[in-house]
Amino acid sequence: MIPPGAPILTAEAMRAAEDAHFRGVPQLDVMERAGAAIAREAARFATGRDMLVLAGPGNNGGDAFVAARLLKAAGHDVTVAAMGEPQTPAARTMFERWEGATSSLYEARPRPILIDGLFGTGMSRALDRGPRALLADLAKGAEFSLAIDLPSGLETDSGADYGAPRVSATIALAALKPAHLLGAGLEKCGHVLLADIGIPVESAWHSLARPRIEAPGAFDHKYSRGMVAVIENAMPGAARLAAGAAASAGAGYVMLIGTDPASRVDAIVRKSVAAAEDLADALADPRIGVVVVGPGLGRDRRAEGLLKAVLATSHPLVLDGDALSLLGRNAARWLQARTAPSWLTPHGGEFDRLFGEAGGSKIDRTLAAAAEAQATIVHKGADTVIADPRGAVRVAAHASPWLSTAGTGDLLAGLLAARVACGDDALVAAETAVWLHAAAARRAGPAFVADALIGQIPQAVSECL
């Protein structure tokens, strides 16, 4: 569970927000607030069980000493184990305010409640083998483990694992950090809680929140509600899934354009196109609000011809699957030449083929790609990152792992097209599509076939009205 709609800050951005705040508020007061928030959460789960608090050398350790003092004062049985001497003035003061004994990390024995305050946003290198193994043992030996800000050993900005334990819950201080939503962090953080410790934070990056969807007005009709065209080719089933999702997510009119005589879906209009050259005519209808190209397109000459005909139109585009593979490293060049907006929905492998493998965290890479292609990018995965060319980011974590099955990507492309055709802003369309996709999967339960998600989409929409 991740707090929805919460700001996400990198380690550097968090430090800048803290520094600005400390000009008006004493740092020790802020650390007292952080420690109090941690103590409050730990006490909620303690039910009289003994606690072990781990304190590292930096301010994460400072928070830990505050929490230990408050929990002990509240009557809990608390022992503290520290790793090295406190290295910051604030951590030293909090160490001195802790009046109990402090043992070394190497002497610590597991206790039912573990509070991990070894390292937070200041972790600068992988944990050494010794502390890594000790921490893992202490976390495994605990019945409930709570990480202060981050499980110690997670790289704040990427979520890469440098030896972090898996904890029951993590209390993010002031803001989420990328590691709460990305990469290994998804599995290591457990339930993520957010504590307001008085530091004002602003960010263009947020965790995904439930969107609002406008119901049609009394005078809306099928065209005013938005028209989606889906290009069908080598694997018509994929295009059909995209079309079905679009029709179920609020589009007024969905058209499948291709050659497959077997693809009959009663409410979806079919338009036959024999040769790729005929596609331009089929797409000439100015009422078309968006074209989906890529699901089941194939990668042969005909597929290439169809894609080129689509790119030559002035319609907004949702590009997925084979369209992304065909564009490859030339995607940005093709898209920059267009005036209508585009959305790209690559999974990790497609993203690497489009934009290369280098460039920092998943958020950094998606942002750079959005700027390069001047498109909204939905970089799919267990941690889906949406980025737009203006620098906005939304991260959706913890979607059902059952979504890792054939056809779900096609559905997402269709959902996105529906929201674009309905007139959502570019970023909102992507957020809404990703949210509906996850909600439909949640409703479908385990081991679903992608087709079954279509029937869940209207219920997912109803959660947003």
Ligand SMILES: NC(=O)C1=CN([C@@H]2O[C@H](COP(=O)(O)OP(=O)(O)OC[C@H]3O[C@@H](n4cnc5c(N)ncnc54)[C@H](O)[C@@H]3O)[C@@H](O)[C@H]2O)[C@H](O)CC1
């Ligand atoms: N700034 C504040 O007053 C507040 C900060 N809060 C908490 O502080 C941490 C961030 O604190 P910081 O001192 O910057 O860093 P850390 O405590 O995470 O650790 C730095 C410390 O650890 C050493 N170190 C780094 N990596 C390793 C490693 N792999 N092995 C061994 N040692 C390592 C490094 O040299 C430093 O000595 C933040 O997460 C909050 O928990 C509060 O929010 C309150 C206000």
Ligand SMILES: [K+]
């Ligand atoms: K920690």
